[in-house]
Amino acid sequence: MAVEKLRKNCLIIVSISILMIIAFLISTYVRERFLSKKQTALIQVNCSIVLGKTAKLLGLDNGPLGPHGWEDTAYTNNFTEAYRKIGVNFIRIHDLWEAADIDVVFPDFNKDPYDEASYSFSSTDRHIAAMLRIEAQVIYRLGYSWSSPPKNNPPADYEKWATVCLQIVKHYNEGWAHGMNRTVRYWEVWNEPDIKEFWNGTLEEYFRLYDIVARKIKEYDSSLLVGGPTIAWDLNFLESFLQKCRDNGTPLDFVSWHIYTKNPYEIYSRAISVRSLMDEYGFSDKMSIITEWNIWKEESEPYEIFEKERSASFIASALTYLQDAKVDIATFYRGDSWPWGGIFKDDGTPRKAYYVFIALGEILENSFRVNCSTDMRNQPFATMAAKSEDGKTVFLVVSNYGSEVDSHQVRISNLPWNEHAFTYELYVIDENTSLDLLANGEGAGNIFEFGYNIKPYAVHILKLKVK
Numbered sequence: 001m002a003v004e005k006l007r008k009n010c011l012i013i014v015s016i017s018i019l020m021i022i023a024f025l026i027s028t029y030v031r032e033r034f035l036s037k038k039q040t041a042l043i044q045v046n047c048s049i050v051l052g053k054t055a056k057l058l059g060l061d062n063g064p065l066g067p068h069g070w071e072d073t074a075y076t077n078n079f080t081e082a083y084r085k086i087g088v089n090f091i092r093i094h095d096l097w098e099a100a101d102i103d104v105v106f107p108d109f110n111k112d113p114y115d116e117a118s119y120s121f122s123s124t125d126r127h128i129a130a131m132l133r134i135e136a137q138v139i140y141r142l143g144y145s146w147s148s149p150p151k152n153n154p155p156a157d158y159e160k161w162a163t164v165c166l167q168i169v170k171h172y173n174e175g176w177a178h179g180m181n182r183t184v185r186y187w188e189v190w191n192e193p194d195i196k197e198f199w200n201g202t203l204e205e206y207f208r209l210y211d212i213v214a215r216k217i218k219e220y221d222s223s224l225l226v227g228g229p230t231i232a233w234d235l236n237f238l239e240s241f242l243q244k245c246r247d248n249g250t251p252l253d254f255v256s257w258h259i260y261t262k263n264p265y266e267i268y269s270r271a272i273s274v275r276s277l278m279d280e281y282g283f284s285d286k287m288s289i290i291t292e293w294n295i296w297k298e299e300s301e302p303y304e305i306f307e308k309e310r311s312a313s314f315i316a317s318a319l320t321y322l323q324d325a326k327v328d329i330a331t332f333y334r335g336d337s338w339p340w341g342g343i344f345k346d347d348g349t350p351r352k353a354y355y356v357f358i359a360l361g362e363i364l365e366n367s368f369r370v371n372c373s374t375d376m377r378n379q380p381f382a383t384m385a386a387k388s389e390d391g392k393t394v395f396l397v398v399s400n401y402g403s404e405v406d407s408h409q410v411r412i413s414n415l416p417w418n419e420h421a422f423t424y425e426l427y428v429i430d431e432n433t434s435l436d437l438l439a440n441g442e443g444a445g446n447i448f449e450f451g452y453n454i455k456p457y458a459v460h461i462l463k464l465k466v467k
Helices: 002-035 080-086 122-133 158-173 203-220 235-248 265-280 309-324 352-364
Strands: 039-053 059-061 090-093 137-142 186-189 225-231 254-261 287-295 329-332 367-374 381-388 393-400 405-413 421-429 434-444 447-453 458-466
Touching: 039 381, 039 393, 080 352, 090 122, 090 329, 122 137, 137 158, 137 287, 158 186, 158 203, 186 203, 203 225, 203 235, 225 235, 225 287, 235 254, 235 265, 254 265, 265 287, 265 309, 287 309, 309 329, 309 352, 309 381, 309 393, 309 421, 309 458, 352 393, 352 421, 352 434, 352 458, 367 393, 393 405, 405 458, 421 447, 434 447, 434 458, 447 458
Parallel strands: 039 405, 059 090, 059 329, 090 137, 137 186, 186 225, 225 254, 254 287, 287 329
Antiparallel strands: 039 367, 367 381, 381 393, 393 458, 405 447, 421 434, 421 458
């Protein structure tokens, strides 16, 4: 009996083992057959449905020279021609250190703010002159750059500090102290007062400073634009600031804010939240300006994060999402070769980010967005289509910010040139390419269909042009 029982138990164990092996083989087949199946994104563009003018959000922080960036120093990088190629339209001044800061322009706070001899404008003039040479508009941040220890204390004398600001305004708009004329229209008061690194006072103290400066500038010249609060992240701070501006009748021409994140869609979400607060407190007709944005770098991450294809895809995705976000101006941090965030390397060679700005510079200049839809609903997969103002060129931007998509199937209908012949070119930015031409050819008619593979964190730019 014992032997028979043992034999039955062995048969049961063998049977269970066989069933487990069969189940494993079946699950492996299913996983390989279905779960690992390559996914194709269908992108459909209808050129006859125009959504409106593209938003040319091609601003950069700090300009073509960067810190120490002029000819009489060892640091000789000058990106003027690169800025022209991009079509940079706004430049915001912050973190130049030797220029624009209040204590650089007005080194001794004990001196007379009405005396020209109390000021040193030379370094700031050089930077602004370089910005004007590319016909960009300047956003001048009145305050201080990042430093260690931080310069984050409220001014000892608010009225005097505001008077210094006004004299700077006059230097660049009426030629005071051998200055310029009508050159700087946008004036931003302080930087990131919602964090201790930049403001060691209260919200009420910041609002008081903003109110005094804004009123002085607007009383001097109402056509100049003054804004803030230049928040780092805190929407509660922004809401309180907007409420105070409304209740006190404080001048506010634009709301400025910053965002750094790993998810480009969060930039769009933040823009919607900012606009919602502006609407709620009666500032619907004012501008929303992002004066700093970029991919976030953890302290443990190397600076090479700004050189890789992930940064390029982040930028392309963010600028695509922002087309629907009611943002008026955006200045990317930053447009020089500074290690943290710059679009160039130390030796002046471009990073991947630069090529995104080059590609989008052509697309966002005098073009109109057209309907573009995809069956991919996940946020990391961003698409945008546009046609030139003259109707002779159609563009498609696809940014795969880490999506599981392996390939695209593109269908562009109602091409604006009817049955005429056209050429197409596909440019790619990824790990191994920097806006390289991947494919090209010719077509005819008003429909174009094309399929191609895409890598994670790659950006594809498709360009169709009538012959």
